[in-house]
Amino acid sequence: MSSDKKRSAGPAGRRFKATAIIAFPRVFAFLPDILDSIATHDMQVVASGGRYIVSSLFGVATVEAGEGTLTLSVGTDQADHLNRLKHALAGAIGFIARSEKLALHWSGDVTGPSPPDDLRELRVLRTHAVTPGVKRVVFAGRDLERYDRPDQIHCRLLFQPDGTLAPQWPRLDDDGRIVWPASGVLSSRVYTIREIDAAAGLITIDFVLHAKPGPATRWALSARPGSLVGMLGPAGNGPRPADWYLLAGDETGLPGIARILADLPEQSRGIALVEVDGEEDEQPLRHPPGVKLRWLHRAGGQSARSGLLVEAVRACAWPADSASAFFWGGCEFEAFRAIHRHLREEVRLPRSQRILYSHWHRGMSEEDIIAVGSKAYLP
Numbered sequence: 027m028s029s030d031k032k033r034s035a036g037p038a039g040r041r042f043k044a045t046a047i048i049a050f051p052r053v054f055a056f057l058p059d060i061l062d063s064i065a066t067h068d069m070q071v072v073a074s075g076g077r078y079i080v081s082s083l084f085g086v087a088t089v090e091a092g093e094g095t096l097t098l099s100v101g102t103d104q105a106d107h108l109n110r111l112k113h114a115l116a117g118a119i120g121f122i123a124r125s126e127k128l129a130l131h132w133s134g135d136v137t138g139p140s141p142p143d144d145l146r147e148l149r150v151l152r153t154h155a156v157t158p159g160v161k162r163v164v165f166a167g168r169d170l171e172r173y174d175r176p177d178q179i180h181c182r183l184l185f186q187p188d189g190t191l192a193p194q195w196p197r198l199d200d201d202g203r204i205v206w207p208a209s210g211v212l213s214s215r216v217y218t219i220r221e222i223d224a225a226a227g228l229i230t231i232d233f234v235l236h237a238k239p240g241p242a243t244r245w246a247l248s249a250r251p252g253s254l255v256g257m258l259g260p261a262g263n264g265p266r267p268a269d270w271y272l273l274a275g276d277e278t279g280l281p282g283i284a285r286i287l288a289d290l291p292e293q294s295r296g297i298a299l300v301e302v303d304g305e306e307d308e309q310p311l312r313h314p315p316g317v318k319l320r321w322l323h324r325a326g327g328q329s330a331r332s333g334l335l336v337e338a339v340r341a342c343a344w345p346a347d348s349a350s351a352f353f354w355g356g357c358e359f360e361a362f363r364a365i366h367r368h369l370r371e372e373v374r375l376p377r378s379q380r381i382l383y384s385h386w387h388r389g390m391s392e393e394d395i396i397a398v399g400s401k402a403y404l405p
């Protein structure tokens with residue numbers, strides 16, 4: 027059977043299958059964001075006859091909302107992909123609909139706890155200061171091809187305690203839940219893959235060394251050759267083909283903007299807006315001549331509160347035919363929310379022409395954001 031036929035057969039045609047029926051009274055209020063979140067994590071979501079078919083490297087799934095229920099079915103041909111696929115769906119639902127306190131249990135085939143197939147161990151090869159506030163870390167790793175994707179530029183890094191000699195990594199159980207190793211829960215944060223050369227086994231990540239370091243920034247501050255992280259993913263949509271681009275971000279959005287600019291076709295047109303503290307935080311970026319790069323300086327003002335990025339986005343003149351325009355951005359939550367509102371309500375840019383992430387939330391660690399749920403993360 028060809029892989030296409032297998033795909034169209036859905037979960038039913040696969041060797042390992044499982045189903046979960048979730049009692050979910052307000053399912054229709056959450057469904058669009060759940061599907062969006064699934065699609066952001068390297069899975070294709072296609073509506074088909076009242077349900078959604080989800081295709082991923084781990085297998086196929088269907089998602090079907092009914093009156094007060096959400097039914098998930100997964101199918102895969104590889105035993106060690108089954109729990110990863112369950113986790114991909116359960117993770118998105120649990121995060122977006124955290125307030126609903128849903129109970130999710132799977133029935134069907136079980137394979138026992140297994141390591142996530144996308145987990146890679148990376149060792150620091152070298153580091154250097156790109157600017158006073160950004161430390162570049164070049165990692166060496168193996169089997170990185172699945173991360174070498176212009177449309178999936180984010181990853182989740184897992185941090186081992188400093189000095190760990192024999193790292194232990196989490197596994198996924200038969201409900202798709204994370205089982206932490208005996209050594210304890212590992213901190214993790216999301217970062218952008220600034221550069222990747224899968225053939226050479228190299229990945230570059232730029233860490234913003236911000237003033238209230240949490241586990242990721244503390245790890246980056248002390249990172250030296252040989253330091254270890256785990257990587258999961260990839261995730262996060264890159265830009266889609268367009269004639270005109272507006273890219274906007276703060277220091278945390280800069281790695282994505284830099285990567286996108288470097289990959290845009292030479293004839294591309296548009297504007298890239300990057301908010302940093304001052305001139306010493308600017309980086310030389312390769313970009314098509316028709317894309318104007320503007321640095322916005324806070325000059326000592328508080329990041330997330332300056333309003334500079336929001337103002338600059340609002341001041342941009344869009345092409346008369348915005349059907350061929352695309353927006354990509356990443357920044358602090360408050361700016362994220364204001365820009366989102368502007369794009370949706372004033373520019374009226376369709377969802378399919380914009381990708382904007384809240385990269386951090388002033389005063390909240392990632393654990394705080396997860397505890398609050400989508401209100402701290404979605405517009």
Ligand SMILES: Cc1cc2nc3c(=O)[nH]c(=O)nc-3n(C[C@H](O)[C@H](O)[C@H](O)COP(=O)(O)OP(=O)(O)OC[C@H]3O[C@@H](n4cnc5c(N)ncnc54)[C@H](O)[C@@H]3O)c2cc1C
Nearest residue numbers: 217218234236238240241242243386387388389390391392
């Ligand atoms: C899709 C995506 C891509 C990202 N890409 C990158 C990237 O390439 N490089 C990068 O450096 N970051 C990136 N980030 C942001 C990064 O994940 C967060 O900044 C993260 O909170 C840092 O973790 P931490 O452990 O240092 O701080 P946390 O423990 O999460 O937070 C501790 C405190 O620091 C504050 N804080 C967090 N980040 C910042 C910041 N940037 N500036 C000022 N205060 C902050 C929080 O509000 C909190 O008060 C990305 C985030 C997302 C969602």
